[in-house]
Amino acid sequence: MLTSPYTKAKIAGILAETGRIFASIQATLKGINNPTIVISSATAQEGKSIFTAGLGIVASRNLKGKVLLIDNHWHAPSLHTFFDLKPNFNLTESMADDNLHEQVMTTPYKNLELLPAPILEDKQGTTNDALTTIRYLRNDYALTIIDSAAILSANHRMIDPISLAIETDGLVLTVLANQTPRQMVKKAQTMLEVSEARILGLIINQYCNPMAT
Numbered sequence: 001m002l003t004s005p006y007t008k009a010k011i012a013g014i015l016a017e018t019g020r021i022f023a024s025i026q027a028t029l030k031g032i033n034n035p036t037i038v039i040s041s042a043t044a045q046e047g048k049s050i051f052t053a054g055l056g057i058v059a060s061r062n063l064k065g066k067v068l069l070i071d072n073h074w075h076a077p078s079l080h081t082f083f084d085l086k087p088n089f090n091l092t093e094s095m096a097d098d099n100l101h102e103q104v105m106t107t108p109y110k111n112l113e114l115l116p117a118p119i120l121e122d123k124q125g126t127t128n129d130a131l132t133t134i135r136y137l138r139n140d141y142a143l144t145i146i147d148s149a150a151i152l153s154a155n156h157r158m159i160d161p162i163s164l165a166i167e168t169d170g171l172v173l174t175v176l177a178n179q180t181p182r183q184m185v186k187k188a189q190t191m192l193e194v195s196e197a198r199i200l201g202l203i204i205n206q207y208c209n210p211m212a213t
Helices: 008-028 048-062 091-097 127-140 161-167 182-194
Strands: 036-041 067-071 112-115 143-147 171-176 199-205
Touching: 008 048, 008 199, 036 048, 036 161, 048 067, 048 112, 048 143, 048 171, 048 199, 067 127, 091 127, 127 143, 127 161, 161 171, 161 182, 171 182, 182 199
Parallel strands: 036 143, 036 171, 067 112, 067 143, 171 199
Antiparallel strands: none
16 A cells, blocks of 8 residues: 555645635636636646645535546656555556546545546657546536646656646646746746636645745
């Protein structure tokens, strides 16, 4: 069994802050059926995966239907570690056999499920592959939350978060307090605006940042 790096105390702290954020996001998405949102950041290591997991837990406790988390950070996935899950998702087989639903994993939290990042082989892991999985699953859930790569990631094989944002109902941009250069955040924001992706909001994330005040 995998060991989660998150203690109960850390989880409780995450959820307390995330509850208020979820209420704001829910109001923004009012009137949209089966909404799907993307969580991203300007640069790496800004706590977006932790925020995604926390948001999913809060949403599953407050919505009537099921909530789906999708890990689209395929080349550096971590969302499954939050829930002590060990994925074994073969993308090629699942797409060929039309059995993506069978790859969705239950979490320890009621009404919260996870589609983990697949185990990738050569020439796999395109943005179109990721978009296909989203289209296939999103209508079965009250809310779908996507954990993506950073917008300005140095990994050119990443799943493009801007393409995901254009396809979905909006993107939440996480920023690590007192750490992320302002010009990087502005550049990411400009790229989203030029692409006409909907920005749902900006989250100032102070998690595990000793420089935050």
